[in-house]
Amino acid sequence: MKHPSLVLFFVFFLSLLPACGSQGPQTLTILTHDSFAVSEELITVFEQENNVAVVFLAGGDTGAALNKAILSREAPLADIFYGVDNTFLSRALEADIFVPYESPLLAAIPDDFELDPQHRALPVDYGDVCINYDRAWFAERRLAIPAALVDLLQPEYTGLLVVENPATSSPGLAFLLATVAEFGPDGYLDFWAGLRDNGLVVVDDWETAYFTNFSASSGRGPQPLAVSYASSPAAEVIYADPPVDEAPTASLLAPGTCFRQIEFVGILRGTPNRDLAERFIDYMLDTRYQEDIPLQMFVYPVNQNAQLPPEFVQWAAVASEPAVLGPDLIAVHRDEWIAAWTEVVLR
Amino acid sequence: MKGIKDRGGRASDSLNQRFDAPLTRRIALWLPASLFLAVFFFYPLGHILTLSLDFSAITAGALGRSLSVLGFTLFQACLSTVLTLALGLPAAFLFARYRFAAKALLRTLTAIPFMLPTVVVAAGFNAWLGSRGWVNIALMRLFNLDSPPLVFGGTLGAILLAHVFYNTTIVVRVVGNALAHLDPRLEQAARTLGADPRRAFWRLTLPLLRPSLLASILLVFLFDFTSFGVILLLGGARFATLEVEIYLQAVQFFDLPLAAWLSLIQLLCTLAFSVVYSRAVTRTPGPSAPREATANLRRPQTLPQRLFVAGMAIFLFLFFIFPMLSLPVRSVARLEADRGERGQVRYGLTADYYAELFVNRSETLFYVPPLRALGNSLGYASLTVILSLGLGFPVAAALARPGPLERLLDPFLMLPLGASAVTLGLGFIVSFGRLLVSPWLVPLAHTLIALPFVIRSLQPALAAIPERLRQVAASLGAPPLRAWLVVDWPIIRRATLAAAVFAFTVSLGEFGATVLIARPEYPTLTTAIYRFLSRPGGLNYGQAMAMATILMLVTGAGILAIEKLRLPGSGEF
Numbered sequence: 001m002k003h004p005s006l007v008l009f010f011v012f013f014l015s016l017l018p019a020c021g022s023q024g025p026q027t028l029t030i031l032t033h034d035s036f037a038v039s040e041e042l043i044t045v046f047e048q049e050n051n052v053a054v055v056f057l058a059g060g061d062t063g064a065a066l067n068k069a070i071l072s073r074e075a076p077l078a079d080i081f082y083g084v085d086n087t088f089l090s091r092a093l094e095a096d097i098f099v100p101y102e103s104p105l106l107a108a109i110p111d112d113f114e115l116d117p118q119h120r121a122l123p124v125d126y127g128d129v130c131i132n133y134d135r136a137w138f139a140e141r142r143l144a145i146p147a148a149l150v151d152l153l154q155p156e157y158t159g160l161l162v163v164e165n166p167a168t169s170s171p172g173l174a175f176l177l178a179t180v181a182e183f184g185p186d187g188y189l190d191f192w193a194g195l196r197d198n199g200l201v202v203v204d205d206w207e208t209a210y211f212t213n214f215s216a217s218s219g220r221g222p223q224p225l226a227v228s229y230a231s232s233p234a235a236e237v238i239y240a241d242p243p244v245d246e247a248p249t250a251s252l253l254a255p256g257t258c259f260r261q262i263e264f265v266g267i268l269r270g271t272p273n274r275d276l277a278e279r280f281i282d283y284m285l286d287t288r289y290q291e292d293i294p295l296q297m298f299v300y301p302v303n304q305n306a307q308l309p310p311e312f313v314q315w316a317a318v319a320s321e322p323a324v325l326g327p328d329l330i331a332v333h334r335d336e337w338i339a340a341w342t343e344v345v346l347r
Numbered sequence: 348m349k350g351i352k353d354r355g356g357r358a359s360d361s362l363n364q365r366f367d368a369p370l371t372r373r374i375a376l377w378l379p380a381s382l383f384l385a386v387f388f389f390y391p392l393g394h395i396l397t398l399s400l401d402f403s404a405i406t407a408g409a410l411g412r413s414l415s416v417l418g419f420t421l422f423q424a425c426l427s428t429v430l431t432l433a434l435g436l437p438a439a440f441l442f443a444r445y446r447f448a449a450k451a452l453l454r455t456l457t458a459i460p461f462m463l464p465t466v467v468v469a470a471g472f473n474a475w476l477g478s479r480g481w482v483n484i485a486l487m488r489l490f491n492l493d494s495p496p497l498v499f500g501g502t503l504g505a506i507l508l509a510h511v512f513y514n515t516t517i518v519v520r521v522v523g524n525a526l527a528h529l530d531p532r533l534e535q536a537a538r539t540l541g542a543d544p545r546r547a548f549w550r551l552t553l554p555l556l557r558p559s560l561l562a563s564i565l566l567v568f569l570f571d572f573t574s575f576g577v578i579l580l581l582g583g584a585r586f587a588t589l590e591v592e593i594y595l596q597a598v599q600f601f602d603l604p605l606a607a608w609l610s611l612i613q614l615l616c617t618l619a620f621s622v623v624y625s626r627a628v629t630r631t632p633g634p635s636a637p638r639e640a641t642a643n644l645r646r647p648q649t650l651p652q653r654l655f656v657a658g659m660a661i662f663l664f665l666f667f668i669f670p671m672l673s674l675p676v677r678s679v680a681r682l683e684a685d686r687g688e689r690g691q692v693r694y695g696l697t698a699d700y701y702a703e704l705f706v707n708r709s710e711t712l713f714y715v716p717p718l719r720a721l722g723n724s725l726g727y728a729s730l731t732v733i734l735s736l737g738l739g740f741p742v743a744a745a746l747a748r749p750g751p752l753e754r755l756l757d758p759f760l761m762l763p764l765g766a767s768a769v770t771l772g773l774g775f776i777v778s779f780g781r782l783l784v785s786p787w788l789v790p791l792a793h794t795l796i797a798l799p800f801v802i803r804s805l806q807p808a809l810a811a812i813p814e815r816l817r818q819v820a821a822s823l824g825a826p827p828l829r830a831w832l833v834v835d836w837p838i839i840r841r842a843t844l845a846a847a848v849f850a851f852t853v854s855l856g857e858f859g860a861t862v863l864i865a866r867p868e869y870p871t872l873t874t875a876i877y878r879f880l881s882r883p884g885g886l887n888y889g890q891a892m893a894m895a896t897i898l899m900l901v902t903g904a905g906i907l908a909i910e911k912l913r914l915p916g917s918g919e920f
Contacts, residue, residue, distance in 0.1 A: 029784070034865070035881055040712040056712075057784055058865040063598040068776050068864065070601075075780040077864065091601060165584040167595055203500075204579040207466055207880050211888060212473050212500070218677075218888035219470070222478045222495075232883040239884025241681055241699055295709055298882070335600050346585050 028276050029055045031078035031268075033065040037296040038289075046283050052276060062088055062170055069268065070095040079271040080280060082124065086115060086262045087173055090331030093120060098266030101278055105285035109302045113262055115327050121264035124284055127229050127299035128319045129174035130251040130258040131161070134216035134224035146225075149182050149257055152195060159199030162213040162223040165346075167338050168204045170261070175227045176341055177330065178259035181323035185333065189344050196345050216249045230258060231298040234316035238295070247315045258319035263299065373752055376741040380798065381756070383738055387791055388763055391774030396611065398777060399603035409605055413592070417612060420588040423503065424571035427510035431567050434511055434666075435518025441659045442519060443526035445652075446644050453660060455906045456667045458516040458848060462856030462902050464873050465576030466880055467674060467895045468509060472581065473500060474673030501583030509577045512670060514567045517800075520845045521566070525559035525807055526552075528838065531643050558628050558807040565624045566803055569617060569764040589613045593767045603773075610770040617765025621758035671899060678892035681885070700889035713867040715875065717894065721901060724855055724871040728905070730790035731797055731854035732847050738794065739801030739846065746802065747809035760802055763795045775863065786869045793854040800849035808842030809835075847909050855902050872898040 036058065043054050057078055059065030066088050069081045073095065084092045092098065098120035106114065106122065113123035133145055146152050152161055164172030179188045192200075201223055203209045211219040214226035216236070233247040251258070265284060267277045283289055290301035294312045301308075442454055460468065476482050476499040483495035490496075499505050529552065537547040553560075575590040587595070589609055597606035647656040681697045707714035715723075742760065746753050775783055782788075812835055820830035857873045865874065872894055879891035 037711045037713060039710045041710060043712050056867050058867050067598060067601060071773055071776045072780060077781060077784065167599055168579065202584045204584050208469065208580060210883060211880065212470065217883065218885040220479055235883040239882065239886035241886040241889055296711060
């Protein structure tokens with residue numbers, strides 16, 4: 001009598017049980033990270049052609065989503081995992097969560113992107129992490145933009161750069177790797193010590209770096225140089241308000257200043273829908289889906305037959321000589337580099 | 348004087364003992380919440396800890412590091428709690444004792460931060476105190492400075508300020524409710540017997556407030572102790588709490604043994620705090636014949652009273668409104684920036700950001716109209732309120748007259764607040780597998796965090812009901828429900844509403860959601876804000892601010908509605 005809510009609770013609780021178990025037989029589940037996006041129409045077409053319902057699960061940032069895929073490998077949460085990048089690839093391969101699939105579409109993808117020779121992880125898209133700069137800020141002051149990473153140590157660039165913490169942010173890690181590639185495992189820490197003494201600003205995530213610290217974004221922050229993506233200037237045009245005919249930002253694209261992130265997809269070991277999963281991966285790598293990628297996720301398609309949208313051709317850029325580090329090298333030294341960086345820059 | 352006598356008096360002890368007797372009844376009161384916590388908290392957490400805990404993997408370096416992280420965690424939590432009390436207690440006093448204009452609005456204003464996503468609060472604080480914030484710009488103009496004098500982001504001060512901003516509402520609600528219900532005749536009697544106001548406060552009011560004071564200290568402390576988003580977004584990269592370190596080890600370095608070890612430290616600390624709290628709270632006075640809240644309310648009369656009410660109300664208003672104000676402002680203001688001369692930023696008014704919320708411009712699969720995101724948020728919040736009140740009420744009733752069972756179980760109730768969300772999330776994966784993808788789990792995860800709040804809000808109020816009154820009602824021939832309506836309900840009404848407000852805001856703030864796997868097709872207002880902020884471009888930023896403004900208004904309206912509910916028994920005496 002005094003606690004009628006108890007009864008209510010049990011009714012509610014019992015009603016949950018069937019809801020939890022109601023997974024239809026023809027469902028393809030794709031685990032991905034929170035930044036994943038795709039056009040509605042593409043998924044509808046796939047669903048109709050294959051008579052299947054596609055369900056997406058967002059598992060947090062790239063690292064968190066990958067951990068969820070690894071921890072659930074005995075009873076996989078999904079049939080497909082999309083979103084592991086080359087900085088995390090070896091963790092996925094070591095945990096052996098993927099089964100190999102040599103898609104015929106790989107023929108249209110340059111070999112540089114195929115980092116796993118056994119085709120357990122297939123490349124889908126790539127993007128360059130570069131320093132973005134505030135075009136107006138540099139124009140007003142008639143200051144030359146830095147031509148190489150080492151220029152950032154010059155006094156005229158004191159206090160102008162904001163970077164993300166590589167321990168908490170994926171572009172932050174990518175930029176750290178670019179410096180390792182540029183200065184070598186023995187020299188990168190000296191470079192960072194120099195940056196620190198030259199008024200480097202470190203924040204924990206891309207959102208803060210871009211929207212709070214970067215002077216060319218809507219946050220109107222204090223730093224005119226920020227680590228972001230080479231495609232960010234295109235987004236500034238597409239999502240400008242009021243519309244602009246020129247991007248307010250651009251990327252430093254000089255050789256060795258950018259790091260290329262490649263994102264992969266794989267079929268999770270233990271899936272009962274192997275055939276369907278293979279069809280979806282083929283669909284993902286085919287031109288139609290690949291051409292949808294740039295404006296949904298602001299990265300580039302790996303399929304060379306895919307056409308880029310005009311905004312991308314005009315405002316986004318690809319680094320001609322991005323920094324390169326093998327995934328095996330990254331796998332072995334990643335944690336050690338981050339720890340050493342933390343000691344030098346933050347402590 | 349009867350109230351005072353009751354507290355040590357033998358008569359009330361024997362009454363309480365009679366209430367203690369039926370153990371089966373007590374077990375029945377505990378059963379639903381225990382089952383819920385066992386299935387959705389202790390099982391997954393125990394599962395992941397046993398899987399990954401490996402003491403041999405803890406090196407001396409890791410041990411030293413975890414100790415220094417624990418040290419900083421405790422240090423900032425203590426400092427934050429003290430500062431929160433310093434603002435919260437006078438505020439609680441203000442709301443409990445005085446009538447003044449726009450009081451309900453101000454009370455609501457103090458509760459809104461509780462559910463605001465950290466990223467939005469960080470943006471709000473930066474617009475106010477950041478290097479290009481209003482304060483710095485004003486100071487630079489005033490004193491003709493070249494650089495901003497105030498450094499905010501990346502400082503301990505930013506962490507403390509944000510914690511006070513978030514958690515003051517806990518003190519206002521938990522302590523304020525108890526203060527509002529104190530029997531004013533006790534103080535009058537003490538004064539008549541010769542106690543000066545200070546003595547009356549220290550010897551009478553403070554001891555009577557102890558349970559709610561301790562409860563609010565515990566809640567605030569645990570929230571600061573497990574702080575994550577505030578540390579990352581406002582403290583910046585130099586500061587790490589245990590929760591931040593657990594995230595780094597588990598997610599970035601995939602060092603599960605170390606993450607499990609840190610989680611264990613965090614859990615044991617939480618348990619220790621809860622044990623200390625339970626010990627302290629059982630040594631507090633018993634029922635004291637509380638009054639209807641309005642009995643304590645008056646308009647400020649003397650000059651010091653007027654100064655206090657005006658000063659405190661204005662300070663609270665400014666403290667809470669400033670960080671929030673920049674969101675609605677930025678949601679209707681566009682920055683028109685001419686290329687090449689962006690020294691002066693010109694503002695223009697626009698409704699575009701709101702209009703754009705209704706357009707799926709990039710035809711993306713995960714686009715959700717704002718009304719549906721709002722619907723999802725409110726749906727989850729309503730279920731969380733029902734569920735956490737349903738589970739919390741029986742437990743709070745049992746705790747109000749604690750026996751050995753209560754003393755044993757009480758500390759465990761707080762563990763969901765102190766457990767690492769990252770670790771619990773991993774536990775959910777290994778324990779529930781595919782069941783995890785059900786959207787029904789969302790209100791359950793929110794309830795996990797809301798439940799300790801609900802119980803701690805209800806318990807002091809329930810404990811304050813004198814059994815004597817119930818017996819009087821019964822002896823006058825009132826059937827049990829009627830007796831409950833006339834005796835219990837008027838006393839616990841405010842606490843129940845406060846509990847509902849907590850559950851509502853916890854759910855809208857998506858506490859506990861990180862332990863789950865998100866279903867992008869059921870986004871809430873908060874997830875929509877994060878989606879907009881994860882992309883460059885002025886339009887995305889504006890839409891995030893518009894969505895945050897909607898979230899603020901909805902929460903404000905929700906809190907006002909819950910508090911204004913005219914339920915039976917809410918009539919004034």
